[in-house]
Amino acid sequence: HGHLTGIDGLQPHEIAFLLDEAEQWIEANRNRAKPDKRLAGLTLINAFFENSTRTLLSFEIAGKRLGADVVNMAVAQSSVKKGETLIDTAQTLNAMRADMIVIRHASSGAVRLIADKVDCPVLNAGDGSHEHPTQALLDALTIRRRRGSIAGQRVVICGDILHSRVARSNILALTALAAEVRVVAPATLMPAAIERMGVTPYADFDAALDGADVVMMLRLQNERMSGAFIPSTREFHLRYGLTTERLERAKPGALVMHPGPMNRGVEIDSNVADGVQSAITEQVEMGVAVRMACLDVLTRRARGVEGWA
Numbered sequence: 001h002g003h004l005t006g007i008d009g010l011q012p013h014e015i016a017f018l019l020d021e022a023e024q025w026i027e028a029n030r031n032r033a034k035p036d037k038r039l040a041g042l043t044l045i046n047a048f049f050e051n052s053t054r055t056l057l058s059f060e061i062a063g064k065r066l067g068a069d070v071v072n073m074a075v076a077q078s079s080v081k082k083g084e085t086l087i088d089t090a091q092t093l094n095a096m097r098a099d100m101i102v103i104r105h106a107s108s109g110a111v112r113l114i115a116d117k118v119d120c121p122v123l124n125a126g127d128g129s130h131e132h133p134t135q136a137l138l139d140a141l142t143i144r145r146r147r148g149s150i151a152g153q154r155v156v157i158c159g160d161i162l163h164s165r166v167a168r169s170n171i172l173a174l175t176a177l178a179a180e181v182r183v184v185a186p187a188t189l190m191p192a193a194i195e196r197m198g199v200t201p202y203a204d205f206d207a208a209l210d211g212a213d214v215v216m217m218l219r220l221q222n223e224r225m226s227g228a229f230i231p232s233t234r235e236f237h238l239r240y241g242l243t244t245e246r247l248e249r250a251k252p253g254a255l256v257m258h259p260g261p262m263n264r265g266v267e268i269d270s271n272v273a274d275g276v277q278s279a280i281t282e283q284v285e286m287g288v289a290v291r292m293a294c295l296d297v298l299t300r301r302a303r304g305v306e307g308w309a
């Protein structure tokens with residue numbers, strides 16, 4: 001089965017194909033039109049073992065707009081709380097004949113583990129510090145539409161690079177599509193040997209912003225750090241927070257992005273998040289279109305429709 005466990009392993013033309021497929025849904029979504037029920041009769045199970053607003057709701061909306069029956073597993077009320085293992089849970093969902101399973105989990109690699117155990121497409125909605133592929137796709141689509149292309153764009157990703165699955169998936173997608181990617185973090189939140197991913201690391205945010213076309217801010221993933229290593233938010237904001245003054249170092253009209261949820265006043269100031277250069281709500285909008293495309297493309301073989309390009 002074709003799964004979407006990460007951007008890793010996708011060819012540049014496959015990434016571009018998913019973005020192209022998403023384009024067709026943007027206008028219809030804006031007009032609240034829901035004429036296309038191509039997933040009618042299919043069951044989508046959302047199994048989110050970590051909290052979510054955007055990803056969970058947009059997968060639910062994406063499935064419903066295309067006519068699927070969407071079931072959201074209430075993990076807090078499930079038998080996971082009685083000690084059932086992840087694999088037993090996956091086999092239980094599989095026995096109910098789900099046609100698509102969307103999973104978010106705190107452990108890196110958990111989604112791959114489940115994908116190997118079930119006989120329907122599995123989509124990764126974020127696994128630990130590993131990957132969040134649909135986030136990277138919706139970010140790439142946002143950049144492509146707003147900047148005209150991705151190739152050659154100077155994209156600065158700033159914040160907790162070490163713990164961020166969003167950063168990792170974005171680095172993979174944006175470098176595959178020939179963007180120039182700079183990553184910015186304090187030394188304690190920068191992965192070792194990040195240059196091997198084809199990006200340039202910076203400790204100085206101001207220096208990295210020079211000539212930036214896109215500035216993507218990340219939240220401190222406090223839930224993945226232990227006590228002493230959580231930086232002081234005041235100190236972090238001083239050196240790595242995106243303020244109006246700092247944004248002036250980027251190209252005029254540079255795009256401001258954030259995957260959400262934001263911690264206003266920490267990694268990003270409210271007047272930047274809500275300013276004219278912000279694409280943050282557009283990212284959310286692209287998220288529904290991208291997830292419609294992913295659900296459609298991954299179920300094509302099962303529906304007897306030609307699959308990947």
Ligand code: CP
Binds near residue numbers: 056
């Ligand atoms: N960007 C993102 O994954 O947000 P949620 O955690 O709200 O899904």
